[in-house]
Amino acid sequence: MLSATDRGKVADYIAQLGAIDPNQFGMSICLANGQSLSIGDATTEFSIQSISKVFTLALALRRYGDRYWDRVGREPSTNVFNSVQELEVRDGIPANPFVNAGAIATTDSLLVGAEPKETLAEIIRFVRMTASDEEIFIDPDVAKSEKATGHRNWSLAHFLRGSGNLLHEPDLVLDTYFHHCAMAMTCEQLAMSGRFLAGIHPEGNLIPPSQVRSINALMMTSGHYDGSGEFAYRVGIPAKSGVGGGILAVLPGQASIAVWSPGLNAHGNSLLGTKALELLSKALNLSVFAID
Amino acid sequence: MLSATDRGKVADYIAQLGAIDPNQFGMSICLANGQSLSIGDATTEFSIQSISKVFTLALALRRYGDRYWDRVGREPSTNVFNSVQELEVRDGIPANPFVNAGAIATTDSLLVGAEPKETLAEIIRFVRMTASDEEIFIDPDVAKSEKATGHRNWSLAHFLRGSGNLLHEPDLVLDTYFHHCAMAMTCEQLAMSGRFLAGIHPEGNLIPPSQVRSINALMMTSGHYDGSGEFAYRVGIPAKSGVGGGILAVLPGQASIAVWSPGLNAHGNSLLGTKALELLSKALNLSVFAID
C-alpha cells in the first residue's frame, strides 16, 4: 500500500521541520465504538502546524457564534496558503479560516480580553481535552524559529492590521499564532483529538453540532489550501493538513483518522499522507460522495 | 417554511428567463425506495441551464475517463462563472467542469467524431435515460437567444480556441453548448434524472460509481460557482445550480432532490431554492458533514 517511492519534499522554511527524516509514516484511527488502530510511526511526535487552525476555529466559533464570520469568509482559496494578494483583492477579509490570514484573524479574536499566555493556555487546554491527553505540549523552538523567519505571516498580519481586521498588534498575535502552530502531537493523539469533529467523543459534544458541521464543511472545501478540490475529488473526506506532514481527517459519525508523513506535495500537503487516505477511502468506500 | 419575501432577481440577460414570474417555487424528491414526493410548482418546466453541465460531464468522463482532466481542472473557482480572467491566469485550462469555460471545453470534447446534431442527440438521450422520461426536450428559442447575446461565452470559447484548448470552431461548440443548456425540465423530471448520481437509479449504474463519486465531489466544491463554499457550509449536500433557478442536489445512496425558484442571489444561484435546501438539510440532518 505504501510502496510509493516519491515521498515529497520536507518543509524547509522552518529549520526544525527541514531536519526531519522523510522516511517516516504513521496512521491512527479512532472508531465510534472507542476502538483505536495504529500503524507505522503513530507514536512519533510531529509539529501539527496548520492543523491547529481547526482547534482555534472551534474555540472562536464557540465564543462568537456566527459573529465570527464578520471577519473571515467561507470560500475556498485558489491562491497559495500565505497569499497576501488574495487578502488585498478581498479588502482585508481572509477567504476562509484555514488560509494563514484567516487563522491569524482567528487567533486575534481569541486574544480579546485575555493575556497571550492565557489564550495559549486556553488553546492547549482545549486540544488536551479533545485528545483526552494532558501530555500535549508546544515546542518553543519551532515557535521561535517561525517568529524569526515567517516573514509572509508578518506581511499578512500587518496587512490585516492596516485593513482594520486585527485588533491587536501583529507582534502579539503572531507570537500566539506561531506558538499554537508549534504544538507537537503524535498520530495517536491527533486521531483522538479529532473525535469531537466526528461526533464520537466520549464526553459528548465539546462544541455545538451545528458548529462541528460548519468546521467539517470548511475542511472539505478549504482544508488543503489550493489543493482542496483535488483532495475532495481523490479522497472525499473532510480533512485538514499541516506543513509538518500531518493530516486530520473526519468521517462524521464514524471515525477520526490521523496520518503523518513529512514529505509534502506542491500544495504543501503531505504527499504520502494524501495517498494513504486516498487508498483507504477507495478501499473502504469512505468518501462522503460515494454511492457504492 | 417559504415565507421569505425576498425572492431574488430573475436572470434577465436571457430574454426568455427575464419574463418568468419569480413567485414560483417547486421541489421534488426521489428516494432510494422508489418513492417520490413533490410540492409547489414541481411540474412546471424551466430552463435547466448550467445543471446540464452535470450530464455533459458524465458523458465526457464515461467516454474519456481520466484523460478528460488533461483539459479541465478540479479546483473551486473564486471568480464569477463566466470569468475570462480566470482562464487567462490559468493559461487556458478552466478551473473546473462547472465554470462556463470548463463546460464549453466538455461540450467540445463530446463533438469529437460526431456531427453537432448527433452530439446533441446523445446528450438528450442520456438525460432522458437518467430521468426515465422521453418527453424531455430542448427549447430552441432559449438556445437561439443565448447564441445571439451570450457574448461572454463567445469570449471564453475564442479564448479557449486561441489557447489550443478547443478542438472545433467556437461557433460549432457554442451552438451545441447553448442548446444543451436550453433543456427544459420540471422539478419532477430533474429529481428523477439525479437518481444516477445518488446511486438509486432503477437501471443500476449508468456510469461507473467512481465517476459518480467524482461528479458529486465536484458539485460540492464547485457546484455553485463562487458561492460554493457558502453552499457547502449552509447546506452540505453535493448540488449543481443553474441560472434558470433550478438546483439538483444529491444525497449519495439516499435521495435525489430538485428545487426550482427563478429568483437568484448575488452568485447567480436560486435564492429561495438555496434557502429551502438549507432548511431541509438542517431539519432532517441531511448534510454529509453532520454528526447529529
Add this chain to the structure above:
Amino acid sequence: MLSATDRGKVADYIAQLGAIDPNQFGMSICLANGQSLSIGDATTEFSIQSISKVFTLALALRRYGDRYWDRVGREPSTNVFNSVQELEVRDGIPANPFVNAGAIATTDSLLVGAEPKETLAEIIRFVRMTASDEEIFIDPDVAKSEKATGHRNWSLAHFLRGSGNLLHEPDLVLDTYFHHCAMAMTCEQLAMSGRFLAGIHPEGNLIPPSQVRSINALMMTSGHYDGSGEFAYRVGIPAKSGVGGGILAVLPGQASIAVWSPGLNAHGNSLLGTKALELLSKALNLSVFAID
C-alpha cells in the same frame, strides 16, 4: 551599430509574418526641414499592424474629441497586449488605446454612421494623406489570415460587446480592425506619415496640436505594451510598435523616425528596431528626458 546577432523571433501567429526573413533592417528619418534619410531595407514593405492604432486614434480624437475617453482609459498596461484579464478587471474599459481591446473599441467608434468599407476608406485616406503617398494599401491576405486565427482578438471583441462597450457586432468591427492592421508600408512611407505627430507636416496640422500632444504622451506611456516603461527608460522618445517589426518614433518639433526589423523581443516589439533607436537616442541625445 547593427552587429547584434540576436535578432529576436518573428511573429508566427500570423502565417504571412512568420514567413518573413528576420535578417532585414531598415530605418528612415524625416526632419523638420523636409530632408529625409534612409538606410538598409527602408523601401521594403512590411505589415504595420499595431502602428495603425495611432492613425485610428487620431481619427477618433478628431471626430469625438474628449468624448472618446468615455470608452477607453489612459493608463499604461502591465499585461500582455491581448489580455482579456485586464479588460475584466477594468469592467470592460480598455486600459489605453494601444492595447488591442482599446484599439478595437476605437475602430468600433469609427464605424458609427458609416459602412465598414467607408470607414476603411477613411482610414487609408488619412494614412495616405499623412504620408503624402497614394500608394499605401492594405494586404488582404494578412487581414484574412488574422480574421481566421486571431482568437484572442475575437475574445476581446465579444468581451467588449458583452460589457456594452462595442456598438457593432464583433464580426463587423474585427473585419475593419484586421484590415487596417494589415496596411503594408515601407520605412520611408511610415516616417513620412509620422510627420503630423512631430508637427512637421508640410500641410500643417492635420489634427489639433492638443490632440497630437495627447497621442505622443500615450505613445510614451503605452506605445510598447508591457515593455513601455523599459522603452521610455532606454530610448525616451514617444513611439508605437507593431508585431510586424515596425516602430514609429516621434521627436516633437524635430523629426519622425521609422525603423523596421521583423524579429521581436519578449514584449512583442522589434528587437533590433528598439536597439537601433536606443543607440540613436543616446548618440544624438534625442531622449526627451536628456539634460546633456
Add this chain to the structure above:
Amino acid sequence: MLSATDRGKVADYIAQLGAIDPNQFGMSICLANGQSLSIGDATTEFSIQSISKVFTLALALRRYGDRYWDRVGREPSTNVFNSVQELEVRDGIPANPFVNAGAIATTDSLLVGAEPKETLAEIIRFVRMTASDEEIFIDPDVAKSEKATGHRNWSLAHFLRGSGNLLHEPDLVLDTYFHHCAMAMTCEQLAMSGRFLAGIHPEGNLIPPSQVRSINALMMTSGHYDGSGEFAYRVGIPAKSGVGGGILAVLPGQASIAVWSPGLNAHGNSLLGTKALELLSKALNLSVFAID
C-alpha cells in the same frame, strides 16, 4: 487660475498630515539662468513624503549603476502605491522605484555597509546639496507616527524580506525609510533641489547625465502611481508627487518646478498641484510631447 473649489482630501492616515489646512497653495520655479519665481505659500514647509524616493533612487544609481535594476523593475504600476498584490504577482520584484515596495528596496540597498544613522545622514546631505540649503531637516514626529501606523509598508517590507529582496531586517529598513519620507521642505527648497534633474544645478552634474535621464523617464511613466498615464497626458512633464501634497516637476535643460497643495485626488496626488501644473504646461507649452 486657482479658483478651483474642490481641493481634494488631505492624507489622514498620518496624523500630522491630517491636521494640515487644505486651503494652502504654493509654487516655486527655478530657471536655467539661475532665476527663481515663487507664488503663494512657497515658503511653508510640508512633508515631502514620496518625493524623497527621487533622492534615494539617485543615490542608489550613483552607488550601484545598472546593478541597481537587479532588484527593482522599470515598468509603470497599475495598482495602488502600497499594493502587496503587485509584489506577489511579480515574485517580490517591485514594479518600479516609486511604488512603496521599490523605494523600500532602494533604502535597503543604501544601508549596505553603513549604520542607519549614517545612511540617513548621507541622504539628507545629498538633498541639502541638491537644494544648496543646509536648513533642510527631518520631522521626527512624522517619522514616528508613520512607523507606528504604516502597516501596509510593514507588510511590504516583510514580503520583500520573505522573497529574499531585503538584505536587512524590516525594522531597520523602515526606520530609515520613514525618516527620509519625513523630510520637511518648502516649495522654494524643493524647486532648488530639482535643479540637478533639470541639468541646471550651479555645481554641475551631481550624478551622471545618463542617470538623470533614467530618473526623468521613470518620473514620467511612474511618478504618479496609477495616475501616471493621466499625468503624462494632462501635463506631459516628468514629475514625482508625495502624499504630503507636493509635486516636483522637471523640464530637462530648462527648469525645476515645485508645487504644493495638501488636498489629494483619488490616486493620492495633489489635486490643485496637478491642476496648476496642467494649466502652466498648456499655457507655456511645456509638455515634452507638444508640437506647438
